[in-house]
Amino acid sequence: MxxxxxxxxxxxxxxxxxxxxxxxNPYPFYERLRKEAPVAFIxxxxxxxxxxxxxxRAIAKDGETWGGFISPAGGRTFGHPNVLNVNGxxxxxxxxxxxxxxxxxxxxxxxxxxxxxxxxxxxxxxxxKGAADLVxxxxxxxxxxxxxxxxxxxxxxxxxxxEWFHKLSVSFTNAAVDENGDWANPEGFKPGDEARAxxxxxxxxxxxxxxxxxxxxxxxxxxxxxxxxxxxxxxERIYPTLFVFLLGAMQEPGHAxxxxxxxxxxxxxxxxxxxxxxxxxxxxxxxxxRWTSPIWSAVARQAKKDTTVAGVDLPAxxxxxxxxxxxxxxxxxxxxxxxxDMDRKPVxxxxxxxxxxxxxxxxxxxxxxxxGLEELFETIPNLERDETKEIDFWGWGFRxxxxxxxxxxx
Amino acid sequence: MAFKISLNDGERSALASxxxxxxxxxxxxxxxxxxxxxxxTCGSCKxxxxxxxxxxxxxxxxxxxxxxxxxxxxxxxxxxxxxxxxIEPLAEIDDSVTHHPMRDVSGRIAVLEDIARDxxxxxxxxxxxMPFLAGQYAELNVPGTDVWRQYSMANAPSETRRLEFHxxxxxxxxxxxxWLFKSASVGDQVDMKGPLGNFGLFEAxxxxxxxxxxxxxxxxxxxIVLHALAHDLIPEIFLxxxxxxxxxxxxxDCFRALDAEHPRFHYRPCLSEEAWxxxxxxxxxxxxxxFSSCKGxxxxxxGPPAMVEAAGKALKRRRLPPRRTFKEEFTExxxxxxx
Ligand SMILES: Cc1cc2nc3c(=O)[nH]c(=O)nc-3n(C[C@H](O)[C@H](O)[C@H](O)COP(=O)(O)OP(=O)(O)OC[C@H]3O[C@@H](n4cnc5c(N)ncnc54)[C@H](O)[C@@H]3O)c2cc1C
Ligand code: HEM
Ligand code: FES
Numbered sequence: 001m002x003x004x005x006x007x008x009x010x011x012x013x014x015x016x017x018x019x020x021x022x023x024x025n026p027y028p029f030y031e032r033l034r035k036e037a038p039v040a041f042i043x044x045x046x047x048x049x050x051x052x053x054x055x056x057r058a059i060a061k062d063g064e065t066w067g068g069f070i071s072p073a074g075g076r077t078f079g080h081p082n083v084l085n086v087n088g089x090x091x092x093x094x095x096x097x098x099x100x101x102x103x104x105x106x107x108x109x110x111x112x113x114x115x116x117x118x119x120x121x122x123x124x125x126x127x128x129k130g131a132a133d134l135v136x137x138x139x140x141x142x143x144x145x146x147x148x149x150x151x152x153x154x155x156x157x158x159x160x161x162x163e164w165f166h167k168l169s170v171s172f173t174n175a176a177v178d179e180n181g182d183w184a185n186p187e188g189f190k191p192g193d194e195a196r197a198x199x200x201x202x203x204x205x206x207x208x209x210x211x212x213x214x215x216x217x218x219x220x221x222x223x224x225x226x227x228x229x230x231x232x233x234x235x236e237r238i239y240p241t242l243f244v245f246l247l248g249a250m251q252e253p254g255h256a257x258x259x260x261x262x263x264x265x266x267x268x269x270x271x272x273x274x275x276x277x278x279x280x281x282x283x284x285x286x287x288x289x290r291w292t293s294p295i296w297s298a299v300a301r302q303a304k305k306d307t308t309v310a311g312v313d314l315p316a317x318x319x320x321x322x323x324x325x326x327x328x329x330x331x332x333x334x335x336x337x338x339x340x341d342m343d344r345k346p347v348x349x350x351x352x353x354x355x356x357x358x359x360x361x362x363x364x365x366x367x368x369x370x371x372g373l374e375e376l377f378e379t380i381p382n383l384e385r386d387e388t389k390e391i392d393f394w395g396w397g398f399r400x401x402x403x404x405x406x407x408x409x410x
Numbered sequence: 411m412a413f414k415i416s417l418n419d420g421e422r423s424a425l426a427s428x429x430x431x432x433x434x435x436x437x438x439x440x441x442x443x444x445x446x447x448x449x450x451t452c453g454s455c456k457x458x459x460x461x462x463x464x465x466x467x468x469x470x471x472x473x474x475x476x477x478x479x480x481x482x483x484x485x486x487x488x489x490x491x492x493x494x495x496x497i498e499p500l501a502e503i504d505d506s507v508t509h510h511p512m513r514d515v516s517g518r519i520a521v522l523e524d525i526a527r528d529x530x531x532x533x534x535x536x537x538x539x540m541p542f543l544a545g546q547y548a549e550l551n552v553p554g555t556d557v558w559r560q561y562s563m564a565n566a567p568s569e570t571r572r573l574e575f576h577x578x579x580x581x582x583x584x585x586x587x588x589w590l591f592k593s594a595s596v597g598d599q600v601d602m603k604g605p606l607g608n609f610g611l612f613e614a615x616x617x618x619x620x621x622x623x624x625x626x627x628x629x630x631x632x633x634i635v636l637h638a639l640a641h642d643l644i645p646e647i648f649l650x651x652x653x654x655x656x657x658x659x660x661x662x663d664c665f666r667a668l669d670a671e672h673p674r675f676h677y678r679p680c681l682s683e684e685a686w687x688x689x690x691x692x693x694x695x696x697x698x699x700x701f702s703s704c705k706g707x708x709x710x711x712x713g714p715p716a717m718v719e720a721a722g723k724a725l726k727r728r729r730l731p732p733r734r735t736f737k738e739e740f741t742e743x744x745x746x747x748x749x
Contacts, residue, residue: 343478
């Protein structure tokens with residue numbers, strides 16, 4: 001395939017879009033994409049983007065035609081083979097490695113005891129302060145501590161886990177390529193490389209120990225499950241997927257909690273209702289995932305054969321990025337999609353993806369968010385937005401509020 | 411002709427006639443559906459209709475918006491079936507509480523006395539028992555009309571045949587000004603149905619409770635206090651009763667005696683428009699003064715909607731967990747319908 005011919009066909013408004021614009025606010029560009037070019041080649045990325053719910057779902061669900069494929073920057077960040085970019089038996093093996101601890105039935109067995117004390121601890125640390133940036137003091141720490149403890153990384157501090165996902169995220173979203181298809185910003189991979197090296201330094205000794213002394217931590221299971229007696233899984237098969245976890249799975253529940261609070265702050269009546277009636281927290285989280293999808297545009301698929309989606313012919317080998325954050329604003333499914341509204345008709349969102357590569361952590365993530373917000377709202381029911389500070393949403397690959405300043409009477 | 415109304419749990423169903431609310435049909439079968447007012451004002455009885463035709467009855471648009479109607483939501487206390495239906499309550503059904511089925515009962519007025527300014531005690535001797543949970547209410551029929559009004563039982567639930575009510579006169583009100591403060595007298599027959607309502611003390615609790623009552627909002631609180639003290643259900647109780655002046659307070663001696671007898675019970679009347687030897691000020695301000703934090707407590711609020719709302723806000727400021735705040739608003743249906 002010749003990139004230049006496609007470039008030639010590309011209208012200016014698509015040819016000129018920059019990653020920076022998308023990171024600041026992807027919605028206007030995507031609104032036009034959904035209307036005019038639901039599947040479009042984006043030169044700045046060197047791949048196609050699917051922007052409507054219908055196109056995203058069709059591609060994600062069709063595992064015959066489409067295989068999981070990691071964006072080039074993602075591949076550069078995680079290495080191979082990771083759960084996102086393998087298919088067939090290899091994918092199955094990695095899902096068999098990560099899935100058991102994340103099955104709803106398994107999660108129900110441990111999630112209350114795991115997450116509630118964590119959420120309580122972090123809310124206790126701020127409750128008498130009267131003001132806080134909830135992203136840094138609550139959403140991110142609860143998110144990383146919950147998964148960290150599940151994986152067996154109790155010895156790694158929450159701040160270190162946060163630092164790791166922030167660094168990995170910088171590399172993962174360093175997607176821009178120049179006209180030759182080379183990295184536009186190669187030094188953008190440095191933070192990810194640093195984090196990876198440090199992660200191996202910290203995690204290797206833990207794996208050494210679990211090889212001899214297995215326990216019930218998820219990582220210990222990753223080493224041992226499905227392996228013949230006396231053998232453990234090769235670390236080179238573990239690390240790339242562990243990096244996927246240490247980025248997305250660490251970061252996204254935090255994004256989701258923060259976006260839920262930010263969304264509720266746009267609708268005081270619904271915010272009050274949720275505070276008064278914690279049973280509605282689930283519904284608020286679900287609407288928030290639709291409103292600001294944390295994995296906004298970070299996963300892709302590659303065509304295994306020639307195919308057509310939304311009237312666009314895509315030859316075998318074409319890579320299409322699935323912009324779930326845009327699909328969830330599709331006006332075919334949602335009236336006034338940019339409005340946070342818990343009472344809208346509950347049309348299922350696609351924030352966790354679909355098909356064989358759908359999120360493995362859907363249930364776990366939702367439960368972490370629910371318990372986190374339950375504890376926060378129960379302990380600080382007089383939580384208010386600090387109106388003097390802006391709420392700045394950022395990100396195109398991953399999206400959420402950068403900071404979330406709250407205040408309350410103490 | 412009766413229609414079969416099924417819950418989406420695939421198990422429970424009730425038969426409803428065309429002129430009977432869905433809620434009424436279920437409660438008579440002894441199947442509990444959440445509800446808080448049976449007059450279309452609280453919204454707690456909302457159900458999604460999965461199949462069947464119906465009319466919305468008297469559901470006000472304030473409670474059930476056009477969007478909700480478009481989405482197939484009904485108020486179970488107002489909607490009438492026009493065919494078999496499949497419905498799904500929006501609020502969760504709490505199966506841990508055993509409710510008494512609603513029934514029709516009749517009785518005679520045994521006591522009707524003035525106890526405070528514009529306030530009467532009404533005691534009805536029933537022909538049959540009407541078991542209830544402390545805090546619940548009954549609906550009384552205004553004689554000669556098809557109008558029903560809600561009044562909360564004030565006696566302990568151990569007494570199921572002699573029910574006490576506290577009635578506040580509403581100027582121009584049909585049930586109060588037009589009946590209980592006018593024509594009603596001892597010996598008259600009264601038709602009623604009950605018990606009703608989600609509000610009350612349904613089980614023992616570990617957290618201390620703040621009870622805030624405005625006017626005759628004291629009625630369900632009296633039932634709760636008597637029940638809790640008799641059966642050791644709440645470790646510590648703070649009862650606030652708000653009125654404008656001493657003339658608005660009633661049952662003061664009864665509560666003072668309980669206060670003296672039970673170290674765990676504290677009675678704190680507050681007057682908003684009269685200075686006296688005890689608390690003055692809005693009842694919610696008195697609560698704010700008394701507690702710097704309400705963490706780990708629960709609250710029961712009952713009275714006029716504005717008071718209940720203010721009290722809810724005040725308790726949030728003191729970080730009482732909203733999950734543990736229970737509210738009963740004495741909304742006036744006729745006024746809402748007219749607005
Ligand atoms: C769950 C629940 C429990 C309750 N428990 C108690 C209790 O224990 N004790 C108690 O005292 N009360 C209680 N109430 C309130 C009670 O049910 C009645 O609402 C109240 O007594 C007034 O009834 P009414 O028939 O006298 O007045 P209504 O006839 O209902 O009139 C109410 C008000 O609306 C006005 N109004 C009526 N029609 C119109 C119109 N067309 N246009 C404009 N204005 C109009 C009237 O002037 C009056 O001010 C409870 C309410 C609920 C929902
Ligand atoms: C609210 C938080 C989260 C959101 C919004 C989210 C969303 C997503 C999305 C959109 C995908 C890609 C799906 C696709 O390709 O169609 C994904 C993949 C994945 N997620 Fe999540 N996720 C979240 C949290 C988590 C957590 C906490 C875990 C683990 C504990 C997790 C584990 C995974 C895994 C393993 C994959 C790869 C699946 C595969 O390729 O087979 N996620 N997630
Ligand atoms: S609106 Fe139906 S019970 Fe209150």
